[in-house]
Amino acid sequence: MEARGNYTYRQTVLIQEMPGKGSRGGEYREVREVIFSPSGERSERMVGKPLMNLGRLRLTEEDFRDVREVQPFLFTKDLLWLYESKFRGEEVVKGVDCWLLEVKPRQVHQGMRLFQGTLWVDKNDFSTVRTDGVAVPQILRKNEENLFPHFVTERTRIDGHWFPVLTGAEETLPFSAGPITMRMRIEYSEYKRFGASSTVTFDPVEKK
Numbered sequence: 001m002e003a004r005g006n007y008t009y010r011q012t013v014l015i016q017e018m019p020g021k022g023s024r025g026g027e028y029r030e031v032r033e034v035i036f037s038p039s040g041e042r043s044e045r046m047v048g049k050p051l052m053n054l055g056r057l058r059l060t061e062e063d064f065r066d067v068r069e070v071q072p073f074l075f076t077k078d079l080l081w082l083y084e085s086k087f088r089g090e091e092v093v094k095g096v097d098c099w100l101l102e103v104k105p106r107q108v109h110q111g112m113r114l115f116q117g118t119l120w121v122d123k124n125d126f127s128t129v130r131t132d133g134v135a136v137p138q139i140l141r142k143n144e145e146n147l148f149p150h151f152v153t154e155r156t157r158i159d160g161h162w163f164p165v166l167t168g169a170e171e172t173l174p175f176s177a178g179p180i181t182m183r184m185r186i187e188y189s190e191y192k193r194f195g196a197s198s199t200v201t202f203d204p205v206e207k208k
Contacts, residue, residue, distance in 0.1 A: 018181040
């Protein structure tokens with residue numbers, strides 16, 4: 001799935017906080033484009049201004065890293081050493097014969113954001129067709145509590161490759177100050193191939 005690094009695309013993020021006891025609810029919306037400069041450097045740019053009127057829910061640096069790195073999780077060769085996997089059977093997804101693999105990090109060091117869950121892997125080309133899991137670790141430290149939802153990311157074939165097209169999540173997160181029900185929807189669209197080899201850089205994201 002390294003092929004995705006040669007494509008531009010648009011990522012539309014919607015995170016909603018459902019109204020509840022002591023909370024008016026609200027939402028966060030943003031649109032980013034992954035683009036290439038004339039020299040072939042790959043980067044992100046924000047399209048317009050984000051909209052945020054969340055109530056109790058606060059988005060953190062880890063949340064934004066997960067949106068960029070974990071929700072569209074790519075199980076590439078350079079990541080194999082970070083994970084252990086177990087075979088969990090076979091299943092047909094979108095007409096594709098898949099192996100089911102349970103994946104979890106071998107070890108999580110401070111500052112890491114990793115994936116834990118299930119992969120549906122195309123038997124023919126070993127591409128990931130679907131992911132179902134959660135970003136880890138959950139952060140539970142004194143004066144710092146950051147919980148992350150279970151999500152499913154669906155993929156579709158584009159130019160012969162399985163690329164993420166939709167991530168969805170809905171969960172009540174059990175914060176110590178009271179539960180918060182949230183929904184997340186991330187759409188990946190407008191994939192276009194760029195021929196040059198490239199590196200990836202991201203604009204810094206201000207903590208919310």
